[in-house]
Amino acid sequence: MKTLHLCGTPNPKQRAFFLSTAPHTAYGGARGGGKSWAMRRKLVLLALRYPGLQELLLRRTLPELEENHVVPLLQELGRAVKYNQTKRSFLFPNGSRIKLGYCELEKDVYRYQGQEYDVIGLEEATHFTESQMIFLTTCNRTVRPDFSPRMYYTCNPGGPGHEWVKRLFIDRRYGPGERPEDYAFIPARLTDNRVLMERDPGYLKTLQKLPEHLRRAHLEGDWDVLSGRYFPEFSRRLHVMEPFPIPAWWRRFRAMDWGYKDPCCVLWLAVSPEGQLVVYRELYVTETLSSRVAQRVRELSLGEKIAYTVASPDAWQQRGLPGAEGDCIADVFARNGVPLLPADNRRVHGWQRLREALAPGADGAPGLVIFPQCTELIRTLPLLVYDEHNHEDVSDSCEDHAPEALRYGVMSRHPRPAPPQSRPPAAYDPFAAAPSRGEGFRSL
Numbered sequence: 001m002k003t004l005h006l007c008g009t010p011n012p013k014q015r016a017f018f019l020s021t022a023p024h025t026a027y028g029g030a031r032g033g034g035k036s037w038a039m040r041r042k043l044v045l046l047a048l049r050y051p052g053l054q055e056l057l058l059r060r061t062l063p064e065l066e067e068n069h070v071v072p073l074l075q076e077l078g079r080a081v082k083y084n085q086t087k088r089s090f091l092f093p094n095g096s097r098i099k100l101g102y103c104e105l106e107k108d109v110y111r112y113q114g115q116e117y118d119v120i121g122l123e124e125a126t127h128f129t130e131s132q133m134i135f136l137t138t139c140n141r142t143v144r145p146d147f148s149p150r151m152y153y154t155c156n157p158g159g160p161g162h163e164w165v166k167r168l169f170i171d172r173r174y175g176p177g178e179r180p181e182d183y184a185f186i187p188a189r190l191t192d193n194r195v196l197m198e199r200d201p202g203y204l205k206t207l208q209k210l211p212e213h214l215r216r217a218h219l220e221g222d223w224d225v226l227s228g229r230y231f232p233e234f235s236r237r238l239h240v241m242e243p244f245p246i247p248a249w250w251r252r253f254r255a256m257d258w259g260y261k262d263p264c265c266v267l268w269l270a271v272s273p274e275g276q277l278v279v280y281r282e283l284y285v286t287e288t289l290s291s292r293v294a295q296r297v298r299e300l301s302l303g304e305k306i307a308y309t310v311a312s313p314d315a316w317q318q319r320g321l322p323g324a325e326g327d328c329i330a331d332v333f334a335r336n337g338v339p340l341l342p343a344d345n346r347r348v349h350g351w352q353r354l355r356e357a358l359a360p361g362a363d364g365a366p367g368l369v370i371f372p373q374c375t376e377l378i379r380t381l382p383l384l385v386y387d388e389h390n391h392e393d394v395s396d397s398c399e400d401h402a403p404e405a406l407r408y409g410v411m412s413r414h415p416r417p418a419p420p421q422s423r424p425p426a427a428y429d430p431f432a433a434a435p436s437r438g439e440g441f442r443s444l
């Protein structure tokens with residue numbers, strides 16, 4: 001007889017997670033508490049209990065999904081449940097189904113458009129953006145009389161979704177259409193997981209050795225220390241400026257992060273007489289041929305004197321473009337009247353320079369401002385979060401095409417000179433009377 005290998009006894013927190021029938025239940029906090037185990041087991045128990053139940057289990061990326069769920073589920077379910085590798089779904093003899101998926105890019109959630117799941121599990125929910133989560137709730141519906149739709153979330157603090165998870169489940173701040181009684185939170189602690197504590201006591205020591213803020217987040221499950229945001233200094237109030245006509249004599253340049261399947265972002269920047277960078281235009285396109293992007297860049301720049309365009313190093317990779325085999329993106333751009341220069345791609349250094357540019361200067365004005373029409377840059381810059389493995393860098397799980405372009409742009413400039421530490425009093429300061437900004441430079 002084919003049997004399931006459902007070993008283990010749930011700890012009290014896992015039991016609480018199993019018993020929750022709230023429309024939204026999150027199990028989160030510290031690392032290693034047994035959240036992923038509980039998520040898998042919960043979906044299997046529901047599949048067995050309700051014949052014909054349709055369930056979807058998502059992680060942000062495919063490798064994470066394979067490692068964390070496909071492999072363990074194959075071991076746990078054995079041959080009692082059929083696994084369809086192409087569809088990544090487990091079909092139970094009673095007609096229930098657990099489908100596994102991932103949403104690496106923001107738009108990947110639309111793969112589930114029109115699909116209907118009684119239960120959706122978001123593993124590492126803080127890796128998902130709020131708009132992905134909101135879209136997925138539209139796929140969480142049922143026509144069954146014996147079941148109400150539910151979303152289950154597991155999560156650790158930090159990540160692009162830190163803010164929405166914290167708002168809904170920790171701070172419990174709700175907006176229109178959100179009912180507090182629909183949200184349940186079960187805090188996780190490593191010490192809840194006796195199995196891991198006994199089999200791998202070194203793991204506790206590993207977490208104890210983390211830097212203070214990460215230790216508090218990952219060991220104690222503290223949601224306040226790790227907002228996760230890479231650029232907390234970015235604020236719309238300070239950095240998004242009402243547009244004004246940029247004088248023709250200001251130096252202008254462009255910066256591009258090339259992408260075809262992933263978005264391609266081009267930013268236009270101007271330099272004020274005080275050295276402030278103004279990002280005044282953005283082009284953000286997907287699946288657009290390089291020749292078309294180059295033409296569009298030229299059209300948008302008509303009448304403007306552009307000093308140079310820096311681009312991501314991948315623009316020089318040979319990629320055998322259809323109809324232009326052997327050409328690289330930079331060649332295509334050059335042929336279409338947009339010569340490119342390779343950007344300085346030192347990541348950590350570049351992010352640091354960007355941080356400096358965002359900081360207010362001696363006159364209180366930041367070194368970089370953005371016009372509101374650069375919507376993708378304004379949307380994605382605050383979503384950047386720290387890389388879990390390299391705490392100086394931005395996580396590569398972020399939608400970073402516009403910020404990358406901005407980093408290239410900033411790196412193409414000289415650093416702003418540091419303000420003098422102290423200045424001897426002068427009878428006459430020729431700079432004191434100089435206007436710090438152009439006319440119309442008002443904060444939005």
Ligand SMILES: Nc1ncnc2c1ncn2[C@@H]1O[C@H](COP(=O)(O)OP(=O)(O)OP(=O)(O)O)[C@@H](O)[C@H]1O
Pocket residue numbers: 007008009010011014030031032033034035036037038156188193195196
């Ligand atoms: N009740 C249980 N019985 C047996 N083993 C368990 C149980 N709960 C968790 N485990 C095991 O403990 C280990 C850690 O659990 P799990 O991966 O679920 O933790 P986690 O909270 O998801 O960790 P992370 O925060 O790193 O994602 C795994 O090997 C898992 O199989």
Ligand SMILES: [Mg+2]
Pocket residue numbers: 035036037
């Ligand atoms: Mg886990």
